[in-house]
Amino acid sequence: MGGDEPVNRHFLFPGTLFADAREYLISTVLGSCVAVCLWDHLARKGGMNHFMLPLWNGEGLATPKYGNIAMERLLEKVLAIGCRREHLQAKVFGGANVNGSGLEVFMIGDRNITLAFEMLDEFGITVAAHDVGGQVGRKLVMNTASGVIMVGKGKPAARR
Secondary structure (H helix, E strand, C coil), X not given: CCCCCCCEEXXXXXXXXXXXXXXXXXXXXXXXXXXXXXXXXXXXXXXEXXXXXXXXXXXXXXXXXXXXHHHHHHHHHHHHCXXXXXXXXXXXXXXXXXXXXXXXXXXXXXXXXXXXXXXXXXXXXXXEEEEECCCCCEEEEEECCCCCEEEEECCCCCCC
16 A cells, blocks of 8 residues: 555455456455455455355355355456466465354354365465464455454453
């Protein structure tokens, strides 16, 4: 980000993804959800998804709420804005088993993490960094031009 130029910002809601050829700061907040950031170090462009559940079961709409759909669509989107698959790297975040969410019994966070890493392996994309699992949520901010991602972690839930 240079000098006095305005910074484009995008808040990424659960079940969505975002990539643009222009520089953006993409932010999101994660609990058991997972966000995968793809970045092309030569094109200096990238994007992020934020999925809630690992697999679409074929019923209803195939939306990026599901990891397998979100991963495919993010890859398509970053390639469409000029990234090249062989130059992509990934960073993976989230998948916490947040106490009190009601989802920890289903291990949704763990299943989301597994899906992300499996699909990146299938795509042949290297995972450059990850901060996954645990029991606290995370806030992310990704600069799509530099590939830098800032991560903040929440506080553990109080035991009752």
